[in-house]
Amino acid sequence: LRLTESPVVLIGKGSTDEFDHVKDKTRGAFLLYERPTLGELLTGKDPGTETRKFFERAKASGAAALLSIADKPFHLNDAGYSIFGQGVEGKLAPLPALNIPREEGLLLKRLLEGGAAVTLRVEVDNVVGKAAITENVVAEIPGTTRASEVVIVGGHLDSWELGNGVLDNGAGAAALLEIARAIQALKLRPERTTRFIAFGAEEIGLLGSRAYVEKHKDEMDRIRAVLIMDTGADKVLGFYLQGRTDLEQTVSRFMSALKPALDLKQMEQQAFIGTDDFFYLLQGIPVLIEDQDLTRYEQIHHTAADTLDKVNPQDYAQGIAALGGMVWQIANAPEGLGKRLTKDQVRSLLRSNGLENDVKTYGVYPQ
Numbered sequence: 599l600r601l602t603e604s605p606v607v608l609i610g611k612g613s614t615d616e617f618d619h620v621k622d623k624t625r626g627a628f629l630l631y632e633r634p635t636l637g638e639l640l641t642g643k644d645p646g647t648e649t650r651k652f653f654e655r656a657k658a659s660g661a662a663a664l665l666s667i668a669d670k671p672f673h674l675n676d677a678g679y680s681i682f683g684q685g686v687e688g689k690l691a692p693l694p695a696l697n698i699p700r701e702e703g704l705l706l707k708r709l710l711e712g713g714a715a716v717t718l719r720v721e722v723d724n725v726v727g728k729a730a731i732t733e734n735v736v737a738e739i740p741g742t743t744r745a746s747e748v749v750i751v752g753g754h755l756d757s758w759e760l761g762n763g764v765l766d767n768g769a770g771a772a773a774l775l776e777i778a779r780a781i782q783a784l785k786l787r788p789e790r791t792t793r794f795i796a797f798g799a800e801e802i803g804l805l806g807s808r809a810y811v812e813k814h815k816d817e818m819d820r821i822r823a824v825l826i827m828d829t830g831a832d833k834v835l836g837f838y839l840q841g842r843t844d845l846e847q848t849v850s851r852f853m854s855a856l857k858p859a860l861d862l863k864q865m866e867q868q869a870f871i872g873t874d875d876f877f878y879l880l881q882g883i884p885v886l887i888e889d890q891d892l893t894r895y896e897q898i899h900h901t902a903a904d905t906l907d908k909v910n911p912q913d914y915a916q917g918i919a920a921l922g923g924m925v926w927q928i929a930n931a932p933e934g935l936g937k938r939l940t941k942d943q944v945r946s947l948l949r950s951n952g953l954e955n956d957v958k959t960y961g962v963y964p965q
């Protein structure tokens with residue numbers, strides 16, 4: 599991509615109104631975009647009102663490229679947005695999308711708001727390669743009395759290239775090894791089969807877990823629960839229940855059983871699309887995602903700062919113990935975690951969590 603002296607146009611959060619406001623100025627321009635933060639995405643408050651529609655709007659405006667302001671502090675740039683915006687199909691965004699560190703982005707914004715005419719010259723030397731093969735790495739500890747029933751615990755193996763991907767998601771992938779090691783070292787055998795999956799290609803659209811679910815459709819009735827760790831190595835506060843209010847009692851009981859060693863309380867209900875539980879959620883299977891302190895993760899993941907020195911061993915051990923403690927109880931409790939939802943119930947969960955439109959545009963709405 600080579601652009602010489604192209605104008606920059608501010609589109610704020612990228613709503614239809616904001617596009618209308620600058621509609622005569624966007625052709626051939628850079629769109630300076632304040633994209634949603636992780637917090638906004640996780641709480642369903644994405645002000646760009648559905649990321650994929652935003653990309654379509656950006657393309658239709660005739661702009662040359664998107665200039666997305668990083669939600670990381672100061673000069674830390676981040677990766678991933680150009681594809682992330684496209685949902686769950688692993689497709690490139692319909693127009694070039696560049697990330698710009700926050701300070702540089704805010705400077706441009708101030709200049710534009712002050713009425714200055716800003717132009718940029720940009721040279722990008724990346725290449726889009728051919729399709730590659732990636733793998734899901736799977737291991738399991740067979741169950742004893744309920745071996746045909748499966749509890750899945752997962753994280754993802756891939757990461758963005760700016761740092762080492764330690765918080766996102768080395769921490770989650772390594773937690774699987776540690777939980778499996780601890781179960782073996784204690785010479786325990788779970789009643790239900792416990793399957794450990796380090797999914798591939800999560801970052802480019804949950805492709806590994808999607809493929810895994812599609813390939814193993816016939817066993818969905820036997821999957822009793824899916825637990826995911828994907829938000830770093832900081833303290834665990836509880837779990838995201840992804841809209842499953844019917845799981846609250848059981849989750850709360852399992853969390854209390856881990857006292858006094860672990861003090862878990864939090865249960866977040868707002869469902870979101872963002873990690874490898876999602877295609878299981880669409881199948882109606884009960885899913886839990888570890889709810890961790892996001893303060894540092896939000897700043898660090900997908901950046902050059904995502905390196906091993908950011909891990910506090912004590913907090914990380916707490917997170918692994920929390921995940922392992924839940925997995926163990928779900929694998930052994932007679933009632934498991936909860937029931938599988940019908941398609942109707944899944945549709946109503948998506949509706950009440952504001953995800954229906956996203957899931958429909960991604961083409962994966964349960965029919």
Ligand SMILES: [Zn+2]
Nearest residue numbers: 754766767828
């Ligand atoms: Zn991740």
